[in-house]
Amino acid sequence: xxxxxxxxxxTVQFLARYAELVGxxxxxxxxxxxxxxxxxxxxxxxxFPGARQIxxxxxxxxxxxxxxxxxxxxxxxxLALLPPVAGG
Amino acid sequence: xxxxxxxxxxxxxELLISRVESDERGGIAVFLxxxxxxxxxxxxxxxxxxxxxxxxEAECARIVAEAxxxxxxxxxxxxxxxxxxxxxxxxxxxxxxxHRDEAFAACRYVIEEMKRRVxxxxxxxxxxxxxxxxxxxxxxxxxxSEERTL
Numbered sequence: 235x236x237x238x239x240x241x242x243x244x245t246v247q248f249l250a251r252y253a254e255l256v257g258x259x260x261x262x263x264x265x266x267x268x269x270x271x272x273x274x275x276x277x278x279x280x281x282f283p284g285a286r287q288i289x290x291x292x293x294x295x296x297x298x299x300x301x302x303x304x305x306x307x308x309x310x311x312x313l314a315l316l317p318p319v320a321g322g
Numbered sequence: 323x324x325x326x327x328x329x330x331x332x333x334x335x336e337l338l339i340s341r342v343e344s345d346e347r348g349g350i351a352v353f354l355x356x357x358x359x360x361x362x363x364x365x366x367x368x369x370x371x372x373x374x375x376x377x378x379e380a381e382c383a384r385i386v387a388e389a390x391x392x393x394x395x396x397x398x399x400x401x402x403x404x405x406x407x408x409x410x411x412x413x414x415x416x417x418x419x420x421h422r423d424e425a426f427a428a429c430r431y432v433i434e435e436m437k438r439r440v441x442x443x444x445x446x447x448x449x450x451x452x453x454x455x456x457x458x459x460x461x462x463x464x465x466x467s468e469e470r471t472l
Contacts, residue, residue, distance in 0.1 A: 249374050251443065251455040251465060298376055299380075316441050319441055320442065321373070321401060
């Protein structure tokens, strides 16, 4: 990378129906810092056509806790995209 | 404490209840969720639960802690993962308290919060050979995912 801005590499997991839409269970995404969950989602959508069927504002968990799209991501984070839950 | 909330084996109700009963608790409320044979007018033959395991365990632990703190109860919960048949118990909640009001309230809270917050998903297999992901927010409550030939 020619710029001085550091980058962040994180794992993105696709759960249940989203794994089916995307055709993968997880991927590694590198994004320039500072980046939010929304930035990462944009990259995922550009790299995986199937991910464009995921809603604009999906449920998102960062390191096992639900967060909103404006949350800033860090190196090594585990981001998970969750379909609406249907347990019970 | 290293509790497992998700299980691939049939839920042992006696064991679940034994985990919450004690001499100072006079009421135990138990809720069982079972697999229904229909959904939205379709005949369901079986289903499969999957979960985001680590988060589901963490979220269940948080919900149980909330209920225990709020009502002074002791709560035990298990949710099945994997393939289930009609009538199988998919989720069981047992809440024990000194008196029944607290036991009922805690039990109700735990099942409602689990359905709202715990990352578990359900795929239904229908008698007509189709399969769908259940999505309470989708029109009709499902996303048909594929046609299947049985």
